[in-house]
Amino acid sequence: MRKEASLDLWQQLYDVTQNLRALEPWNYFWDSDIVAIELAEGEEPVFCSIMGRGGVCCGISVYEGFRGLEDFDMLATSDKDGFSPEYAMSDQNCLTCYFGDREEVSREQKEIIKNLGLKFRGRGNWIYFESFKKRYSPYLPDEREVKVLVETFENLFMSVRAVREDRIHINWDNGEIMYRRYNKEREEWNTFAVPRPITKRKYPEYKLSDEIQKARLRKKPKINCELSMDFVYMNAAIRDEAYDRPVNTLLLVIMDEISDYIIHMELIKPEEDLAEKALQFFCAFTDQNGRAKAVRYRNPWIAAALKETCRYCGIKLTKSSLRTMDKMLQMMREQMR
Incomplete structure (x- = not known):
């Protein structure tokens, strides 16, 4: 059963997103530069892709777990694997924040923006969110998804700042990704480079049994x-x-x-x-x-x-x-x- 996020929760998400946008993360990451973050309740990390360095579409996509990373790889290699771009875009599970134009924002999202008293002016300055789910049309994130975005963006803010301030170096071209994890023993967050996980979607062959x-x-x-x-x-x-x-x-x-x-x-x-x-x-x-x-x-x-x-x-x-x-x-x- 779907449960909508409260206005207070949406306020948290917009606050942390505006802080993140102020860092202009697309100036420091390509969309293939993955940031992995371990969340408090997640068994597997979320994987973040920051879009916009090419100057076309600014945004941040969050893929949950290794299945999510498989979806990201499918989208990135759709031509090689044989998927049409339309199929690859629609057949993925992810949460995406866009920095776009007013006409791109759904009626439901505009209502939330209005109730929060937020004002966005100019092209490329509207902040809105979409939940992508296989077989379904993009839709407004629910309560669980908004909570995932809040926690993810709080940690992504710290990751982007570390790169922006030149406090960490990731060899993206050599297959490394940035990884952020909470060390319970030291009670501190650690951010470091790790090899990119190898993911490959499997397609088991079907056989007639008759x-x-x-x-x-x-x-x-x-x-x-x-x-x-x-x-x-x-x-x-x-x-x-x-x-x-x-x-x-x-x-x-x-x-x-x-x-x-x-x-x-x-x-x-x-x-x-x-x-x-x-x-x-x-x-x-x-x-x-x-x-x-x-x-x-x-x-x-x-x-x-x-x-x-x-x-x-x-x-x-x-x-x-x-x-x-x-x-x-x-x-x-x-x-x-």
């Missing part, structure tokens, strides 16, 4: 069809009473590359398994129509779902940029606006 079904699919005739399969976030919020925040529309999209037609679109619910949905469609399609010549993909979950079954059925599975599908989806998005 041997009769596998044999039936293998015997299906080949058809003149080459499938492209992808999971696509449409960035359209859906309000559903079953969920405590708006759902971001996620579709399983199937296209026949030979005919240049999208032949199937299916809405994925937040609780549904991506690989299972891809495998279910593939088996049903093959059972009804026959074996496609090839299947193209870019999302690793598609490969995890189909690799073993495609190999067994003699269907070529190929990684692709899916540019034709992107063009058609862009046309759909424009029509939805």
